[in-house]
Structures are given as structure tokens and as C-alpha cells.
Amino acid sequence: MKGQWPPPSPDTQPHRLAHYRGRWDEVGISTFPLHQNEKRPVCDDWQTRLPADMWTEAERRTDTANTQHNIGVRAGQLSTRPDTSLAVIDMDNATSRRNATAHLASMGIDAATVRTASGSGRHAYLLASGVPDNFTWRKINKDIGGGELRAGRGAYVVAPCSEIDSTCYIFTAGNIETLITQPVVTWQDLKWLLPDTTQRRPRTRKSTHTDATTPPQVNALPVRLQRRNMPAHTLALLGWCANAKKGEGLSNYATRSEVEAAAVTQLIGCGWTLDEVRGAFEKHQPKHFTEQGSQRGRYIAHTFRRQVSWLSNTPIRLMLADLYAEVQTIPWEGRTGNTNRDVFLALIAHCYRFDTAAVYAAQRDLAEHAHSARQTVPNALKRLQEMGCVMFLEKADRTRRRGERWAVVGLPSTQGVGVISHKPYKGCLGSKGGSVREHTSAEADAGLAARFSGLWAVRGGLGRSCKAVCLHLSDKPQSVRDLISATGKKRKAVSRALAELSQLGIAEQAKRGGYVRGKVSLVEVAHHLGAEELTTRRRSRHTWEREAYAKLMKLSGGKV
Secondary structure (H helix, E strand, O other): OOOOOOOOOHHHOOOOHHHHHHHHHHOOOOEEEEOOOOOOEOOOOOOOOOHHHHHHHHHHHOOOOOOOOEEEEEOEEOOOOOOOEEEEEEEOOHHHHHHHHHHHHHOOOOOEEEEOOOOOOEEEEEEEEOOOOOOOEEEOOOOOOOEEEEOOOOOEEEEOOOEEOOEEOEEEEOOHHHHOOOOEEEHHHHHHHOOHHHOOOOOOOOOOOOOOOOOOOOOOOOOOOOOOOOOHHHHHHHHHHOOOOOOOOEOOEOOHHHHHHHHHHHHHHOOOOHHHHHHHHHHHOOHHHHOOHHHHHHHHHHHHHHHHHHHHOOHHHHHHHHHHHHHHHOOOOOOOHHHHHHHHHHHHHHHHHHOOOEEEEOHHHHHHHHOOOOOHHHHHHHHHHHHOOEEEEEOOEOOOOEOEEEEEOOOHHHOOOEEEEEOOEEEEEOOHHHOOOOOOOOHHHHHHHHHOHHHEOOOOOEOHHHHHHHHHOOOOOEOHHHHHHHHOOOHHHHHHHHHHHHHHOOEEEOOOOOEEEOOOOHHHHHHHHOHHHHHHHHHHHHHHHHHHHHHHHHHHOOOO
16 A cells, blocks of 8 residues: 555554454453544543443544544553553664663563554563552653653553554564563563662651652642533443442453542542542442441542542643642733633643643633633633633534644743653643642642632622632731732722622731731631532533533534
8 A cells, every 4th residue: 555654464454443452352451442543542531431431432423434543552450460560661762672672682571562653663562560559651761762661550552453644553573462471570670661760769767658659649639620520431330339249340440449449530530529529439339438337438538649649640730730820829910811810720720631731622611610601711712822821723623522622831921832742642831940849739729619619700709809819818918019919900909809808708907917818718708608509500501501502513413
């Protein structure tokens, strides 16, 4: 075939999806659909969903007669061998190929190897034991060459029989069946691939556990996500868990506790708080959860914190959280400044949910997160693009029910596009000094996000100027002039906001002048103003609008 390189062998003929899916499944390796001619997953929550569920959704979304998906292989535990994980060495250049292959040969391993669409890259598939639960991927040591080690559930590779720009992924050594006959290497045998910073450091008096691969434990995500209802696939997982027996697994989840952890992760991605997650578990009664007895609360809290920590410690999410915190604290001047800020935060949160700096975003989703009218969002995005904060990439596709595609660039004061290599995603993001800070949990904000988001910018609640001033209040007295400088608002707006916040007890005047944070918490004010009812009313409105739009699209055949 013209333009086809490398030429496919009979065993690696492209577009034999059902055949290859069956072969991967037989050896216990999980697969999921990627977009045609792309490396991007069809389902954004691919890290936690069941493979069969994702393939069903991919077939439902597209015209399978004209669309041929690529196939992704997820690293992590094999469903047929719970004590064994799939690890992949992604070798980007000739140096890493030469060094890694030579080292594997010295260990007596002839790894199943795939040639990638770039032609120069190789994927070496390994079976490993003892992979840490919190490990996903790391760049390999620069002395070895360019590339990555991917060994956790949050990592994947594009696999045969995928095709990108008429170039096939093919096995150049071994195949799926020979892979499971390879010797199983231990995690210690793979540490030579990683930089020295990931090795265990010697113990000191100050710390007895300093493994750099262990992320800090946090209680909530540092970014407020848009609240969504429980997905059908999460409900299916909880339904399965209700009757699961001890030691029983599901697909590539080795145990029922792993299935419960996957359900918790999916709910965290839907913006649920710990209380809401526990409420869902109490309602659906997963077997392992109920067996904890009086320790159910401790068990679900531990699982929640562990999964939050796992989700929040990817390079892109760390940088997005850094930007999110900065956007909240810098002054946004002008009449539309607060709206610009809230829509920008909504887009950052949308990117954070999917762990990428470029995302398809429906205007209604952004409006719901920003507490704005849907008609306000396009104008705010246009202003943000003029400021250099965001970048428009692709128009909306109503037929595929896909919103516009936008990329987060950075703040006007820190403008400068830097390319982040976080395979499989590559995005643009500017950050002050390019620094990555460790973020503590945003517990107050996360709690209010789910139950009291109606507190801000909703009729009957507090306005955007009140939110801007409230964000800058602290225990240190600040004058009206200080708050004007911090928020970018005019004196009249700041004075009015301070008067309203003082009346509610959120702010109060210090003895020596200036304003400090009041003794009344935002949660108390939210209850006083009925913010939970306002939030429910807003969500009901958005749900009704979405259902009405879906019916309209169905009746018109997507030609609205």
C-alpha cells in the first residue's frame, strides 16, 4: 500500500480490532479504544473504567462502518496473574534503545518489542512484580537515553494494531503470546531505569519514610471540579461489589477492594466530597465496605485520601493546580474581570479533570462551574484569548456531541508557552517561573463546591465582588486600598462587598483599622443563605436544559 511504512506482516495487519482485543484479553491485559488516527483515549476516564464498558461506549459514539479506532494497552496488574504487572519501557531514541536492550539482554530477557508510528521509537513490554501501588510512570535516566518507564494503572501505550498517519504499530520481536512466557522481573530489577532521585534515601532522624515515589497524603483535590451525577459505569461497579466474594476480582481489578477504589476515584473525578462518597457506599452497600463494620468511615476516608493523592500528583495536574491557585489570588481588573476569572478557573478545572492542558469543553459545563449564564461564556473566552490566557483550537462538533476545544496557556503576567511532555498528552501551559509547588488540600473550597456552589454569583447568594474580596481576607488587617489593589476592583465595589461580608460576619474591622477574616465560616453563611437549595435549583436547571438539548438533537438528527 502506498505510503504504508513499515509494511504490515500477516500477524500485524492493521484494523483487526476484534482479533487483537481478544488476544490481549486472553493474557489478562486490559485494552481500551483510542480515537481514529490518534493516541488520545475515547473515554476521558479510561484510568478507572472497565474495558468492555469503554468499547461499548466507543461503538455507540461513532459510526463503526466508517470509523476504525486505535487500541490502547493499559499498564498495571494482569487480570489473569494478580501478582504480576505489565510494565513498558518507552524508548524514544537510538541511545535508549541500545542501552536498554543491552541491559535487558544481560538479564536474560528478550522482551516483546513494538515499533511505534514515529519509526524511531520502540516499546519493550515486560512482566514485573512488586510495582508500587502509587507508581504510574517516570522519565528514564538521561544517561540511558530518552524515554519513560510506564508501569501503573494510570499509564498506557498505543499498541498493535493501531495506525497513525498510515504508519502501523507492529511487533518487531515477539508478540502478545510470547510476552506471557517472558521471565517476571522484580521492581528492584527495573530501578536502574530511573533517575537517582527516585531511589530510596537513607533514613534520618527527621524522616523514616522518604521514598520520593510516594506522593503526600491529601484530603481533597486542590482544584474545585464541576459536580456531576454518578455515572452509570460507577453504579455498575458498586452493584457488582454488593455481591462480590472475598478474593474475587473484576476484569483487570484483582480484588473487590480495588473495584471499590476505582468507584471512589470515579466519584472524586465527578467532584464528590468524602461525605458524599461515603453516603453512596452506605446506600449501595459494597460487600468489602460493609465488612469493615464500625471502621467503615475510617476505611472509606483512607481510600478517598489515597485516591485523591494518586489523582493529584501528575505533572500536568500539579502545574494546573499551581495556576488555579494563582488565578484566584491575582487582581482581575475591569467590569468583566471577575467573570473572566471564573470562566478561566472553570476551564482549568475542566483540564484538571482530564489531566491535559487542551480539552473539549461544552459552554454549558463552563457556565455551570463559573456560575454564569451560558451566553456569557463565549464572550469571556474571547476576552481571555485576547489576554493570552487561553488558545482556541477546534470548533464544536454537534454531530459527535463534542464542545469547542480550548488550551490553557497561562496568566497574562506570566505569558510564555512551554511545551509539557506528559505522554500520551502534550499541551501548552505557562507558569510563573515554571515552578511546580506541592499543594495542600482545598478542603473548605471542595466542600462548598459540592453542596454550596450556589453561594457565589447566584441570585439570593453573594456576588462575584464579594467572592474576590473574601478570597483575599486573612488574619492580617488590610485597608480598603490594599483590597482594591489585590482584587483589581473599584473602591465602590470593594466597599459594598466589605459591608455585605461584615454584615454576615465573614469580615470584620480590626481595632487598629483595616479588615480581617471574620469569625463566621463560609459554611455557616451558606446554610444561612440557603446556598444548598440555590445549588440544587441551579443543577436542576442545567440538568433540564441538557435533557431538552439531547431531545432536540435526537429529533433533528444532530443538524441543529
